[in-house]
Amino acid sequence: MTTKVVIQQPTPIMESRVSDQWHSGICDCCEDMPQCCFAFWCCPCFACRTTRDYGQCLCLPLLDICGLCIPSITLAMRVSMRHRYGIKDTICQDCLYATCCTxxxxxxxxxxxxxxxxPIVLTNARPRL
Incomplete structure (x- = not known):
């Protein structure tokens, strides 16, 4: 008599909330008041923290201080985020928002x-006997 052993690895299940639009408008920053106050009163610190959380160099936004008219790092981060998350928008709007509403x-x-x-939720992580 032979026994057949079947081993299955658990597969990660992700809940997807995919959208091709921003979840918040450019003027919806007051919905999260602590975040809004931090960004308004200390935008360079807030930008550095956000950039770090995004996975880039912490001090990258400080290069915007050297910029002439358009804050290039803010613009680059918006474009990068749009591409990463598949958000449909235009470079013109990114440029406008980065310049006028930093x-x-x-x-x-x-x-x-x-x-x-x-978050990734693992199911069937422990095989049942």
């Missing part, structure tokens, strides 16, 4: 990262 733009990006953080 703190609101950073709040929008931080909110998007919170909304898109999808």
């Amino acid at each position: 703190a609101c733009s950073w709040c929008q990006m931080a909110t998007e990262m919170k909304e898109r953080a999808i």
